[in-house]
Amino acid sequence: MKSNILIVEDHELTRFGLKTAFESCDFIDKIYEAESAEKGLEIATEQEINLIIMDLGLPGMNGIEATKRIKDLNKDTKIVILTSHNDEQEVLNSLKAGANAYCSKEINPKRLIQVVQSVLDGAAWFDPSISHIVLEAATKxxxxxxxxxxxxxxxxxxxxxxxxxxxxxxxxxxxxxxxxxxxxxxxxxxxxxxxxxxxxxxxxxxxxxxxxxxx
CATH class of the missing domain: 1.10.10.10 (Winged helix-like DNA-binding domain superfamily/Winged helix DNA-binding domain)
Structure with a gap:
């Protein structure tokens, strides 16, 4: 069964690159785009979205708050954080909000596609650059x-x-x-x-x- 994804990213070039990468994936049906968290929430409410690729540094509402609100609407919606931020508090707040994966924007596109497939199948994934933060928080x-x-x-x-x-x-x-x-x-x-x-x-x-x- 194919999935619908939503890309929430304020930079048009990045959004275009992500959309282009996923257009060739046979497990993707429809790809929606939003330049802000507010628009993303609107689309997530009106459309059947299986997975959202979420930036954190968005204008207006940030990606963490958007993640929390979307999870409140439908906890089954998968959310993959894709950001250049590796701040410890942002990582922990993202996971607390319900994110299923946390990826650096430096991730290889092919690897990102693999991560999205795994998350759709139910897996959780942490970028190696922040895995120590997750482990330390879990055992602190x-x-x-x-x-x-x-x-x-x-x-x-x-x-x-x-x-x-x-x-x-x-x-x-x-x-x-x-x-x-x-x-x-x-x-x-x-x-x-x-x-x-x-x-x-x-x-x-x-x-x-x-x-x-x-x-």
Whole structure:
């Protein structure tokens, strides 16, 4: 099934380059564009958007606030932050707002397409340049002693194995291939993991697993 994406970027040349890159992708149906967060919100409300590529430094409302509002409207909409900013607070605020991926604008276009495919499939992705920020934030408030284990949450050995792959950014398809199981079996395990950890999505599961050292 093809997906509709929305590019929210105030620089016309960057927007054009992104649109051109994704026009050749066979998994993309329609590509929408917005030069501001306000316009992006309008499109996200009126159209069926599966994934949004969001800049942070937008005129008026910034990308973090736009991400939060869009997630409030529809938590299933995937959001990929694409920015030149690697400020620690902006990274953490973006993830807190619900972003599914955080990419530097220096990313190779082919790699960005791969990231978008993975996020559409349910994966979370962090640019290597900011991964240390995510890990430090996840463990900052954690005591050296582990307070809970995977067994405390009722996770099976297979679910623990899948949770580890989720923290490494594997998509459902990649997990299925890695473990030689069907995609439906993988989805069932992921759903069970989210329920047992009492989180809403894979990103929250990954952060909780890192923070509480479940993997």
């Amino acid at each position: 408030s954690q005591n050296i002693a582990q307070t809970k284990s995977a067994k405390d949450y009722g996770l099976t050995s297979r679910e623990s194995q899948i949770l580890k792959l989720i923290t490494e950014g594997y998509s459902n398809i990649e997990i299925a291939k890695e473990l030689f199981v069907s995609i439906n079996t993988t989805k069932a395990h992921v759903a069970s993991i989210l329920q047992k950890l009492e989180v809403d999505d894979r990103l929250q599961a990954a952060l909780k697993a890192l923070k509480e050292r479940l993997v």
